[in-house]
Amino acid sequence: MLKELIIKDLKVFFSDRRAMVISMLVPIGIACFMAGIFGNAGKTTQSAKLPILVADQDQTELTHLIEDKLKGDPHLDVRIVDGNTARQEVKDGKSAAALILPKGFSDQAQRSGKKPEINFLSDPAQSMEVQAIRGSVMQPIVSAMVGGGQDLQMPFDFRNEMESTAHDDEGNAAAAHVFDGMAVQGLLFFSIEAAMGILRERRLGIWRRLRAAPVSPGMLFLSRILSGAIRALTILIAVLGVGALAFHLQIGSNLPGLLAVGIAASLMAAAFGMFVAALGRNEQQSRGLAIFVVLTMTMLGGAWFPSFLMPDWVQKISMIVPVKWAVDGFDAMTWRGAQASAVGTSVAVLLVFAVVFGAVAMTRFRWDGEAA
Amino acid sequence: MLNVSGLRKRFGSLEAVKGVSFEVPKGICYGLLGPNGAGKTTTISMIVGTLEPDGGSVTILGKKTGLNGYEAKRLIGYVPQEIAVYDELNALDNLRFFGSLYGLIGDEFTTRRDAALEVTSLTDRAAEPVKNYSGGMKRRLNIAIALLHRPELLILDEPTVGVDPQSRNAIFVTLRALQNDGMTLLYTTHYMEEVEKMCQRVAVMDHGAIVAEDSIAGLQRLVPAPNRVRIELESPPQRPLLFPDGVRDQELEGTTLTLEIEDLNADLPQALAALHSQDLRFVTVETKETSLEEVFLHLTGKNLRD
DSSP states (O other): OHHHHHHHHHHHHHHSHHHHHHHHHHHHHHHHHHHHHHSGGGTTSOOOOEEEEEEESSOSHHHHHHHHHHHHOTTEEEEEOOHHHHHHHHHTTSOSEEEEEOTTHHHHHHSSSSOOEEEEEEOGGGHHHHHHHHHHHHHHHHHHHHTTOOOOSOSOEEEEEEOOOOSSOHHHHHHHHHHHHHHHHHHHHHHHHHHHHHHHHHHTTHHHHHHHSSOOHHHHHHHHHHHHHHHHHHHHHHHHHHHHHHHOOOTTTTHHHHHHHHHHHHHHHHHHHHHHHHHOSSHHHHHHHHHHHHHHHHHHTTSSSOGGGSOHHHHHHGGGOHHHHHHHHHHHHHTSOOOGGGGHHHHHHHHHHHHHHHHHHHHHOOSSOSOO | OEEEEEEEEEETTEEEEEEEEEEEOTTSEEEEEOOTTSSHHHHHHHHHTSSOOSEEEEEETTEEOSTTOHHHHHHEEEEOSSOOSOTTSBHHHHHHHHHHTTTOOHHHHHHHHHHHHHHTTOGGGTTSBGGGSOHHHHHHHHHHHHHTTOOSEEEEESTTTTOOHHHHHHHHHHHHHHHHTTOEEEEEESOHHHHHHHOSEEEEEETTEEEEEEEHHHHHHTSOOOEEEEEEESSOOSSOOOOOTTEEEEEEETTEEEEEESOHHHHHHHHHHHHHHTTOOEEEEEEEOOOHHHHHHHHHSSOTTO
């Protein structure tokens, strides 16, 4: 009896070969992806350099030497900017850290007594990246200042400045980023469930019945996307609400901007659900494939871990992943304390994704299921 | 009422519907009979405007149907083969939602809703979640939804699949009441008994084409079957039976005698007289009609449920 029961289950599993293949390909694909990024498979790929802004306000031989040493470091990607640009880019989260070599730095270095100070500007949201940068810039600076000498004393001090208008400290900023990332991931998982619901309704003939009514397909699609967006927004409010209560997420500091990102992300997620439903043949196959796509998007989009850990090419690809724009938008609004205008690009990109997903879904959707 | 002309549909290499044409007059129940896979549902999908035909046309009261044929869609009540209702909602909410698709709101909706619930005998259970319903009740709700907007033409695609005999009879009662009120029905099924019970005119479909279309009596006449008479004898005969020339064949099983008779009016009295002359008494005499199953077998060379 037990044998027969097991054999029956295996027969059912193997009967839908596409679903079976997808269920195997999903973990294989994710494992290969992660191994490619973090493991030896990435050997042939150039590792990502740590980006650092440098503002030289002293313009002396010593500060030029420091710049050259920093530029010569294989782990650093140095960009020379002025002080204001450095502050603004770190504040906006476009760069994780910046060094400002202040006026009088060289003079102070040549005097005995107080060590010269270098302003180290950092974005608290990118704490892992900041620590890596801080460690990497030490050696080139020391090398420039002491040459081949064996001075055991650190020849300068860092004056640390966190460049963010956020009210959070570093720990809460990291927690806020986690909540933002997981909220976006939650939206996409909701969209998978919504897609499964649509496929189930199609199997039940409900979509055929809807199409037989005197209602345009555009109206049916729009209603489904809007109801999906409302449900997604409810999930967002719940997740961010818990974040606010338990981890001091600053959701009230810029409510219009947060709402704009939330609505845009919810519309994108709802349209993505329709997209999955339109391309899927049945629930089993679509679920596996959609989970793979969602997990890939959340990884690429920086919802799980900082994007600087990934190779350059992955970071470039992330620009076409909606998760990145949603996470960036939420980060800007929940703790970075940016103005509403700062999320304009994120909102626009998310809405473009929503339109593209919706348009593809509408042209590919099969209303009639398996008529015969 | 309904005019279907040269309807064609192909899915890849499969020609699912091959130039189907038929007309449904107002007020009748028209049967579309065929085995599973004959192309009935594809034909229905094109009639209700959920599937674009590759060729041909469909009009209802002169209005062309199609994916965007909204005027024609308003004239149709469609009962899909599946139970296309929301299980999580109750009947009232299901009716409210589907009614809204036809612009039914307010008092007008309430009146129509109550009428639809009454005709399908669901009034008492209307507030219960549909997931608690029996299969037969769900099927009736499936029909009630299609009745809400008082369609001119009610299209039922295999409405009794998986339904117990009692619920099936309840559905028939509902449909007869609707027909008596002047509604036109297009009824697809692979159950010939349902067509024989319900329909005045029938199209027989096989392999995507209509192989015959007529009244049930007309279809029966297509089969060159002899008249058959079944006679129940009082006791089994003790010796071979002798009949006049008009009796072409005879078959005896116990006390049941089946005769194939050339001409019922001329030869049956003589056959009964022959029994009497051989000292045999009969209890019942009944003539046997050609069934649609036999019609289908004659037209396609296979049984309806093959």
